[in-house]
Amino acid sequence: MSADVDLDHVTIRFGDFTAVQDAHLGIKGGEFFSFLGPSGCGKTTILRAVSGFLEPTEGDVRIGGQSMRGIGPNKRPTALIFQNLALFPLMSVADNIAFGLEVRGVGKAERRKRADELLDLIALQGQGDKKVSELSGGQKQRVAIARALAVEPEVLLLDEPLSALDLKLRQHMRTELRAIQQRVGITFIYITHDQGEALTMSDRIAVMSQGVIQQVGTGADVYENSQTSFVASFVGENNPFVGRITAVDSNYAVVESTFGPLRGRNLSGLRTGDQAMLFVRPESLSYLNGGTVPENTIQSTVVNSEFEGSFFSVFLQGEGSKSIVMSMTNSGDLPAFEQGAAATVGFQADRAVVLPVGEVADE
Amino acid sequence: MTGFFRRNGIVISTYLLLAVFVWVAIMIVLPQAYMLDFSFRFNLPPGKIGGPEDVYTLKNYRYLLFGRPGDEAMFNVLHLTVFLRTIIASIFVTLINFAICYPIAYYIAQVAKGGQARALILILILPFWVNEILRAFAFRILFGTSGVINAFLQTFGIIDQPIDFIRADIALYAGLSYAYILLMVFPLYNAIESLDHNQVEAARDLGSPWWRIHWRVVMPHAKPGIASGCTLVFMLTAGALAAPQILGGPSSFWFTQIIYRWFNTGGNWPQGAAYAIVLLLACLIFVLTVMRLFKVSLGEIAK
Known part of the structure; x- marks a missing residue:
């Protein structure tokens, strides 16, 4: 069973501080939905409101169409996986997994049977009698998932559960989490500040900043068609160019930047004369010395380049000491980017977005 | 040992060893050894001490069990009853103390915010700046037939005649419970404070009612603190005099x-020494038995 989760104009305040401002969105049953944002953006607060550990100041949380106001966390059809997992160290692995069943008055034998089934699901067969402290980080992670799934929740809430793992394991667990979600088919709400996690696992993502949901969409949508300057700068790398709009035609706008006029897609209906930011991604820039000239060109000098394995990051400096990042696939026939060398780079108007001036995420 | 000296230097090492030795030998072992020795001797006038009559005997212990030789009763019923009642009443006081202190300790350790927790701890500690005997007398005033509590109950018409709290031993149990309450609160507080609050929330999120959270998560975690608090309170209550x-x-x-x-x-x-030794042994045996029952080791209590 999976349930829809609706945030109906949810606002959460702590005293004078507004942690979440008018969050309004619907999460479909069976969806893998992520809240992505820097720490302090209010994403954990939303999760706590869904799990029932705090009540919205205004608005309502509905699960399966039912208002959750006044219903405690122990009565909601949700299960939460904590950032530090919060496994019970004094209980065996099987007792941990079966705790929710014990609470529900399920008999000992039945509990053990269910725990063993779940241990199969998370590939920890026969490890039920171990102590939690005997497990590795990744195994603990999986036990926490099994413990939450044991109560057959309609919605599973995950609060940055992978942040304590090392890189390799984290990447492995992404795939595993996604696979588990597809197997059990329930709604997953995932909280993270790691865009890689959000982009790889989620059906849809809500990007948050300072308590406000900036954009909701699929990973590709949020990445390619960012609607605010924050989303454009927070999700993935981006190069912003600030200037006044000098011309608007159908879905495009021209921004008069320090590098001259640059043209990009006008997604938010900006008009001539508006102050705007044009964003172009490092991988959308191409190195033009001697090659064909696309509609937007930028003159710059090479500062340095970094070898990243599958690609190079080339740091350029343009007019007014503005730094630009370009990434180039390690195709084997790249020129040597020598410091101080002149570089002409360019991009297609379709690969750039023009947005209203706003908050930019700092790296 | 040489490592110990090299790490701390001659002066500090000697001081530490000497301090521990003085503490253990002179403050703990010697007085108890004397008491043990006393308890096996006859009560002789000073002149005869060290003389031919000064030999070891079991007479003092026999007296606690059987009374004077030739008494009608088989056992020393009076003293044995008092002994048993002291032990049972001390258990009772320990349980009351635990029931009162556990919620307080949990509140301070897990629920209260920083400043609030410090204020609560201060409120708990302050009354104990007053001398133990003065506190006992204060309780006498509280619980006396013309005391504050009776006056209060009578003014509000809850009772007609004053209740004799002293005769009913209510004053005694209240006083005893209060006397060592800090020794219960602090071990509990320390133990509960180290519990990750996420575990409480995790249990709640999995559907647990509040009492099961305490039974399955908080109390098992706090077990060493519970054992430590209960041991202290039981021992001190059984040995209370004021x-x-x-x-x-x-x-x-x-x-x-x-x-x-x-x-x-x-x-x-x-x-007197024989009686004191019996009380000490009874307390030790009781505490060790309870610890074994609850599977707590001595090392954990000292944590």
């Missing part, structure tokens, strides 16, 4: 009061 002396009713005698009489008015130190 509160029973001041708050005890005419019919309730505490075993320590008998010991006190042997030493003081009775002038029979060997007899």
Whole structure:
């Protein structure tokens, strides 16, 4: 069973501080939905409101169409996986997994049977009698998932559960989490500040900043068609160019930047004369010395380049000491980017977005 | 050992070793050894001590069990009853203390915010700046027939006649429970404070009612603190003197009061020593048994 989760104009305040401002969105049953944002953006607060550990100041949380106001966390059809997992160290692995069943008055034998089934699901067969402290980080992670799934929740809430793992394991667990979600088919709400996690696992993502949901969409949508300057700068790398709009035609706008006029897609209906930011991604820039000239060109000098394995990051400096990042696939026939060398780079108007001036995420 | 000296230097090492030795030998071992020795001797006038009559005997212990030779009763019923009642009442006081202190400790450790927690701890500590005997007398005033509590109950018409709290031993149990309450609160507080609050929330999120969260998550975690608090309170209550002396009713005698009489008015130190040793052993055996039952080791208590 999976349930829809609706945030109906949810606002959460702590005293004078507004942690979440008018969050309004619907999460479909069976969806893998992520809240992505820097720490302090209010994403954990939303999760706590869904799990029932705090009540919205205004608005309502509905699960399966039912208002959750006044219903405690122990009565909601949700299960939460904590950032530090919060496994019970004094209980065996099987007792941990079966705790929710014990609470529900399920008999000992039945509990053990269910725990063993779940241990199969998370590939920890026969490890039920171990102590939690005997497990590795990744195994603990999986036990926490099994413990939450044991109560057959309609919605599973995950609060940055992978942040304590090392890189390799984290990447492995992404795939595993996604696979588990597809197997059990329930709604997953995932909280993270790691865009890689959000982009790889989620059906849809809500990007948050300072308590406000900036954009909701699929990973590709949020990445390619960012609607605010924050989303454009927070999700993935981006190069912003600030200037006044000098011309608007159908879905495009021209921004008069320090590098001259640059043209990009006008997604938010900006008009001539508006102050705007044009964003172009490092991988959308191409190195033009001697090659064909696309509609937007930028003159710059090479500062340095970094070898990243599958690609190079080339740091350029343009007019007014503005730094630009370009990434180039390690195709084997790249020129040597020598410091101080002149570089002409360019991009297609379709690969750039023009947005209203706003908050930019700092790296 | 040489490592210890090299790490801390000659002066500090010598001081530490000496301090531990003085503490253990002079403050703990020697007095108890003396008491043990006393308890196996006859009560002789000073002139005969060290003389031919000064030999070891089991007489003092026999007296606690069987009374004077030739007495009608088989056992020393009076003293044995007091002994048993002291132990049982101390268990009772320990349980009351735990019931009162656990919620307080949990609240301070897990629920209260920083400043609030510090204020609560201060409120708990402040009354204990007052001397133990003064506190006992204060309880006497509270619980006396014309005391504050009776006056309060009568003014509001809850009772007609004043209740004799002293005769009913209510004053005694209240006084004893209060006397060592800090020794219960702090071990509990320390133990509960180290519990990750996420575990409480995780249990709640999995559907647990509040009592099961305490039974399955908080109490198992706090077990060493519970054991430590209960041991301290039980031992000290069983060995309390001021509160029973001041708050005890005419019919309730505490075993320590008998010991006190042997030493003081009775002038029979060997007899008193034997009684004191029996009380000490009974307490030790009881505590060790309870610890074994609850699977707590001595090391954990000291944590």
